[in-house]
Amino acid sequence: MLSTGALRAxxxxxxxxxxxxxxxxxxxxxxxLFAARDPRVLLGLEPEGAWDERGLLGLMADKCGVSGDPGQVSGSDVIDPERTVAALQAFAERLRAAAGARSPVLFGTGHPHRLLQFYASLARALSAAGCVVLTPAQGARVDMATRFGVRTHCLDYVRGVALVREPGAWPEGSATGAHSHSPLPVRMALGALADAGGPLPELVVGDHGWVCGAGQLGVEAIGLGDTDDPALFVGEAEGRIAVAVPLDDAVSADYYRPLARYVLDRASLPGAQEWP
Known part of the structure; x- marks a missing residue:
């Protein structure tokens, strides 16, 4: 079992x-941008509070450990590892509860190049514990706004984890997808499940629009967020996201392996030593 000290290191x-x-x-x-209610950083969340820049900075200092000094405007940002460890423990407890109840679960990522393996290991463990890992609306078309205008993507699943890809860019089922902040894919997935009569997920696990979009619709959601993803932490503060884990979400994929081991160990789930 990976110790807390080893994880922190x-x-x-x-x-x-x-x-x-x-x-x-x-x-x-x-x-x-969040204070201006720019949809690119809201990630599908509709904030209830009047979040201005100073309020957001204070929140992110509390949730992530960034400097609360508005005069600090350059350099690397900082995340307090103690906050990450505490959030991963809460994340694991939610997975344990889902496994105990054999809840249907939906996984989705806007960071497939980095985080797919992390989520896939959790999906496999929950499936082995008796949870249904949902894969609705596979192949469905999603038209999403990008910096280059509206582009068509399709919804796909790789080892139980949803992602989007541009049609024809990669073979269906390949482990490469597009980076996305959009909540449209999770809305489409949840809509397809509702139209089919369920089951609906009792937990959504992921990042970006997958977590914020699900939380906004009232589905319990847990996920990972960087210091430039304030929507997840606002959602947590306002009670629509159950757990937001502060960490850099764009390092090498293998660096998330110890996190998966730690979470699965703490959730008492199988597969802690496996990595897809």
């Missing part, structure tokens, strides 16, 4: 926490 060595690759400029820009 790994978080710092891999730059998942401590000084991270996300810059202070990127984080502050996201807070400005």
């Amino acid at each position: 790994h978080l710092l060595a891999a730059r998942l926490a401590g000084p991270i690759a996300t810059t202070r400029e990127e984080s502050l820009r996201s807070y400005r």
Whole structure:
């Protein structure tokens, strides 16, 4: 079993926490855009509070450990590893509860290049514990706004984890997809399940629009968020996201392996030593 001390050391060595690759400029820009209610950073969340830049900075200092000093405007951003460890423990407890209840679960990621293996290991463990890992609306078309205009993507599943890809860009079922912040894929997936008469997920696990979009619709959601993803932490503060784990969400995929082991161990789920 991976100890908490070993996990903390790994978080710092891999730059998942401590000084991270996300810059202070990127984080502050996201807070400005969120305060202006820019949908690119809302990720499907409709905030109830009047979140201005200062309020967001205070929240992110509390949730992630970034500097609360508005005068600090450059350099690497920082995540407190103690906050990451505590959030991963809460994340594991939610997985344990889902496994105990044999709840239907939906996994989805906007970071398939980095986080697919992490989620796939959790999906496999929950499936082995008797949970139904849902894969609705596979192949469905999703038209999403990008920096290059509206582009058509399709919804696909790889080892139980949803992602989007541009049609024809990669073979169906391949482990490569598009980076996405959009909540449209999770809305489409949930809509397809509702139209089919269920079962609906009792837990959504993922990041970006998958978590915020599900939480906004009232589905219990847990996920990972970087310092430039304030929507997840606002959602947690407002009670629509159950757990938001602060970490750098764009490091090498293998660096998330110890996190999967830690979470599965704490959730008492099988597969802690396996990696898809």
